[in-house]
Amino acid sequence: MIDDPLERLRAAARRTRELAASRAGTGLAHQDADDDVGTIGTDGALGFDPFPLLEALHRHGVRAVVIGQVAGIMHGSAELTGDLDLLWDGRPAHAPALAAAFAAAGARLAGASGEPVPVEPESFLRPKVEFTAPGAGGDCCTPALPWGGLRIGEFIGRALTATGPGGLEVHYARREDLIRMRRALGRPKDLRRAAELESLG
DSSP: OOSSHHHHHHHHHHHHHHHHHTSOOOOOOGGGOBTTTBGGGSGGGTTOOOHHHHHHHHHTTOOOEEEHHHHHHHTTOOOOOSOOEEEOOOOGGGHHHHHHHHHHTTOEEEOTTSOEEOSSGGGGGSSEEEEEETTEEEEEEOTTSOOTTOOHHHHHHTOEEEEOGGGOEEEEOOHHHHHHHHHHHOOHHHHHHHHHHHHTO
16 A cells, blocks of 8 residues: 555556546436445546645645645545545635635535526635636535535644645545545445444554
8 A cells, every 4th residue: 555645546546447448428417426335436536636626725825724635635544536635624714725725726616506606706605616717526515515414614623734845735635534424424334434444543
């Protein structure tokens, strides 16, 4: 297993792109993902590369924490994914930098019903906004989203930080917190991935 979390992610993203390149498009976006297979079966896997957006977040000084399967991969999960999920604190004072980072990455946003919303600070104050950016789509969430009783805001403060070339910093959820999130969601893929993360301890 690769030791460095960001190198694990780079290798997994390459494998995802290679796998997706050998198949036809599905017409499915990340929100259409199967609860068992996950987003590896969607068109989000085509050209999957989360690093341009992660680099934009870093450049703009945004503390957004990687959650979901990208965080799982950074901890050593072998399952591939085609989306990038993020968690930030939802504070209005931090929204301008977040909007600037997403705009710099060329992202488009959508609300809960799939309606387009502008890449502006106010759009990020929703409990969750969906995004599509070159290389990666996913959900950008806040603690206001229901998390099954979890004190999710605390997960942000104790997140880990991986450092890459050029001083890139990527914050990602701790393994134990990711397991709690997986168990709270309870879908087949979440329970399977929680068990895998537990086995990596």
